[in-house]
Amino acid sequence: MSKEEYNPRILGFLCNWCCYAAADSAGVSRYQYPPNLRTIRVMCTGRVDPSFVIRGFVEGAAGIFTGG
Amino acid sequence: MAKAKNKKAGTVMVVGGGIAGVQTALDLTDLGYYVYLVEKSAAVGGVMAQLDKTFPTNDCSL
């Protein structure tokens, strides 16, 4: 892969009951999506403290995804 | 296969290890009974184990 290509690192917070489950079924159905996402499972997106988002950006995330 | 000494009271025999038999066995153990699951083939699971997805949720069927 060329260095110039935009290759952002995205941090995701996924709700165990919905978005994490959906990501699992995307796998079961073999849907393909770009491999840029790194995820953290939480029991509910209600757990996501605003400071987590800020910290994610500090750690170099190009974007933060919350799915719930 | 470890052969438990044949028990008498509080046991149930389930003949057929497809989804119906496996579910019956699991529920019976939860209700306080010991189960012999008698299956004619080499593994339990029956037809359900052959299915990839089930409707309408398209879950993996295992």
Add this chain to the structure above:
Amino acid sequence: MVEAGRSPNIEIITNAELKSLKGSPGKFSAKININPRYINADDCTACGLCTTYCPRHLVDEYNENLSLTRPIHIDYAQAVPATYYIDPKECLHLQHDTCQICVPVCQSKAIDFSQAPQDRELNVGAVVLSPGFGRIEDETMAKYSYGIHPDVVTSFEFERLSNPSGPFKGEVLCLSDQRHPKSIAFIQCVGSRDLNCDNGYCSSVCCMYAIKEAMVAKEHDPEVDITVYYMDIRTQGKDFDAAKTRAEGMGIKFVRSRVADVMPWENQLRLTYSTMEGEHKFVPHDMVVLSVGLDSPASAKDLAEVSKIDLNTYDFCKTSSFKPLATSRKGVFVAGAFQGPKDIPESVTQSSGAAGEIAGLLKKDRGKGVVVKKYPKEIVVSPEDEIRIGVFVCHCGINISSVVDVNKVSEYSGTMDGVSYYAESLYSCSQDAQKVLKEKIKEHNLNRVVIAACSPRTHEPLFQETLKDAGLNRSLFEMVNIRDQCSWVHANEPDQATDKSMDLVRMAVAKAKLIQPLPEQTVPVTAKAMVIGGGVAGMTAALNLSDQGFGCYLIEKGPQLGGNLNKVNTTLFGEDTSKFLKDITAKVKKDKNIEVITNAELTQTNGFVGNFSSIVTTTKGKKSEELTVDHGVMIVATGGKEHKPEEVLGNKIKYSDNIVTQLELEEKLAGKGKSRAPKSTVMIQCAGSRGDDLKYCSKNCCNHAIKNALKIKSIDNKSQVVVLYRDIRTYGFAEDAYREAREKGVIFVPYKMDEKPAIKSKGKKTEVTYFDPILQEEMTLTPDLVALSVGVVPEDTDHLSKLLKIPVTADNFFLEAHVKLRPVELPVDGVFVCGLAHSPKPIDEVIVQAQAAAGKAAIPLVKGYVSVDPIVSNINKEECIGCSLCANLCPYQAIQMLKVDGKRKAETITASCKACGICASHCPTFAISMGGFTNEQITSQISAFGKVEEVEEV
């Protein structure tokens, strides 16, 4: 299945057959004959080396004979038991006394050719027969060129063809030349609704699975042309009609027809069919899929003979509508497709129902046979201890390793701080791998385990169980999902998928370092149930719970028990429902365990599974009273009612003596005298259903119409009955009644939604105009009576849905926890559903569902306690400032405010807590910690996310 393999209270006996069954309930004696596997289950590690050396081929029955395997093999990697076996049919040693190559190949010396068949006697209290269904004979399919042309396949073969673990790895290809088919035909009712093969019944499931398979084929190749040739589309299941509409939206065509034959034609197949209008047509297709029905199991006759039970005319187990799970022999029950062709949720429901019935029958022996699993004493892990993490990276066969470089990920984990051991594993979920995991924990004194494999949603409980077996607290575990959320979704980017796996493992290890053991918590249970709704569903559930020895409050909002059954006289099969209702009502009233509360409504419920406290309000005239009751579980059986739409198919309806519903017609037909049967009747199906007013199919109306039509014919066989329908849905054995009605002269005429029948009132008479597709002209009838087959709506679900926080479907029925596998459980723990409140269904299915709900509801009552997942919120009282923000935000009312030394403090009700963490993220003083998801743990994961460059430089 894995769960069944792990249960200490289930002994799985494979390759075994029932030979005789003597005795009576409580003391049966069964003889079974066990054929050898020729492989010792205790020694086999399922490594698969033997299969690679075996020189002979064998057609793979698991793959519907579409591929080859070896005589020594395992059906599929996750099979239970996970032990290989030798099929003697093709084994050179067992047939010709030669070979034995496998014996020295096997490293664990598991192969044992000296094994011989053995007999065993089992003493059991009750028996469940669940042999499943059989296959339609090839002979029946010969006219469609099955067995003659390879591109004619059965739906079972198609299932394997489209399966990623199938012969073409999920690619749908023609078997003749492995080309992608451009047009596929599905032929319905092959081996069903067909007296030529002695299967007069409808197999109930084929319409739905054909639609599923067609949609899967369309997903594989959106360009493929798919036609389904059918007589009636029977998608009567909950939300199944919606799936058919989706299929039509995808461009799948449905043609009402009868297929005469399929013949090879050039390099294609030529399908001949006749339409409703009597035209004959020929169409070429690349592939033909036969939607084969479910036959009675091949072993049915033998099984019936040895277990001394009766079969019905089609060799399925004979049962009645009122005791659908009881065979003709007391203490012997039936579950699944052997009771009649059915789908997965109905099978699962029957299983739970049979378990409930047996639990009632054998109440006095409960607990006597069970083995209580003992865990070793938990190893104390304190924060000061050295962190010793074990990382296990799974290949999942080739599911992960074909994309992700598993070795690289595993080696990388070894470079991390805190990791004391790392390894790869072929299938970390196998029973064998659990043994290894346990050994490695002991050998390396591991006090944290990280497994990189599939989803924690499916497999975390299994690994946590192994941790407990090894003496570790189950919280000392973290899972990394590198299959469902990595290798499967990044199949074409192996390098980046490997990078992603490494990042995720690094993040998990960072979290694992901060994990502390969490104490297991249990809460005692109030061993009583509440059943809401006094119809047949509620009464059946209450009686079963009572049989199992549990007390029960039966709440009925009206003045009397019985619900809809008060308006019905017989079932479609002629069984007397009035007598049944009288008997069951008397039994309920006499039962000392059941407290019936009529004119009552649930007005408040607090608490959680095992410990509910509810207020029931009873109203008598103007006086109302409140009653507080404690109970451990709750069954919702609030039922449904007839829906009388004001408009049917675009016609305004004024209900009168001449325009009635089927239920009203049934009342009219009861009693005596020939005059009660109208001289001429027009019945209109789907009146207000399936998109007319209600969106869904009510499942009962076709049966009800045919029951009434047959009743009219039996009173006066000269009376004329015309049924206007869209699809006749007499699934299962009800098909016999449909056939009988046709034979007795009831006329069935289909209508389309773009040619709806017109209903006009002309003075006292009613005129019905419809298009007859056979005559190809418009007909007008002026019948004595118009009977509308109206649908079923649930009784008010809104009130309970809000009170109990349980969801409803778009059609206002209660939505179960999982439509296939948990059909009677609601998403709130300890709350169950049965009957019409779940979806419209006939009485036998209502009864089974009620038995199943009672069976499931009794589980926590039998156990006597509920365990609470230790990931709940925990409030540090020192830091809490008593602002009560958390208590106000908690969606589960799981936080209460207390006065401690005169100061307001928040406290979690652990059993109600669902671990969502809303409290923790909003607490202004960070006083709330979530077990397993602490601020520190998540923060460490985020930091590890950012550590990527540093590590790559290393």
